[in-house]
Amino acid sequence: MSRGRPLDTIGFDADDTLWHNEQYFRLTEKRFTELLAEYAEAGHLSERLLAAERRNISRYGFGVKGFTLSMIETALEVTDRCVPASVIGEILEAGRAMLSQPAEPLPHARETLERLCGRYRLILVTKGDLFDQERKVAQSGLAEMFDAVEIVSDKTPDTYRAVFAHHGSGAERAMMVGNSLKSDVVPALEAGSWGVHVPHDLTWALEHHDTPDDARFREIANLGELETIVDEIG
Structure with missing residues (x-):
């Protein structure tokens, strides 16, 4: 990972971004x-x-x-x-x-992580019950590709500032990728990060939010398109 480039850390949501939930x-x-x-x-x-x-x-x-x-x-x-x-x-x-349902990876999840692993710090940032989230992370088979896993009570701008300061070079050089505009994208943008929305067919009503008007916002159809966005940013 080279110093001074615009992006060095990528955070990923888990539920309905990397696996079905x-x-x-x-x-x-x-x-x-x-x-x-x-x-x-x-x-x-x-x-x-x-x-x-x-x-x-x-x-x-x-x-x-x-x-x-x-x-x-x-x-x-x-x-x-x-x-x-x-x-x-x-x-x-x-x-x-x-609590015993499988953590079945979504299309393009594994391949995308494999391509980005080693080039960027990859951080899994998920919210929910600690034991259940730990179970799904382990069961998914994707844990080994992350430099860190953060299971948080909620996702706020301060959450992302803290996570990206601890595991990266700060929020300004980080990107957050997820299916929820409300939890994954908007607070990350407010923290100063890039925010990439990957819509899912099923989204909980309490996670709905208007599309942000922000120069650091991107939307892709699926995780297979993420690498192109990452390469454009640097």
Whole structure:
């Protein structure tokens, strides 16, 4: 890695950037609405669940455990606390099943990391439950290509400033790559980094954000296009 060039560190999001994740939440939510079908319509249940998740992020953080607790809370609310114990048991079982889902790499993930590994410092920056994220990192088979792995409670400009100062030459010479504009791109841009958006077909409603108007912002169709962007920047 040469000194003085514009870019020397690249951060990657994990869930739905390097491997599938949101699809398991969608499938579990569908099961949740089926379990409570006699109490409310699916659309209403999904709205109530999203509201619970929004309220609970500051308490439970991101990830499967917070999602499971929000499902239980919603079930209690929509049934006026009369939800059968068997339904609560099935919700808990659905949450446990999510914690054993495979970390299946997305197309172009491995090849892109292999091409950039050694040329740049590669940092995995992911948020969520510590044990679950550690499991997915190990299971993905991609861990060996990263110089560091940071599992954080949230992604803010200060998060990226700290990560890129600790593992690189500062945010100004770093790039963050991810599927979420709200978590991966916008706060990285605000920290002074480059931000590359890789849209995913499934994105959690709470991760939506307007497209930023910033000279350091880029968007690509898939990770296979990232190397071209990196080479252009330097």
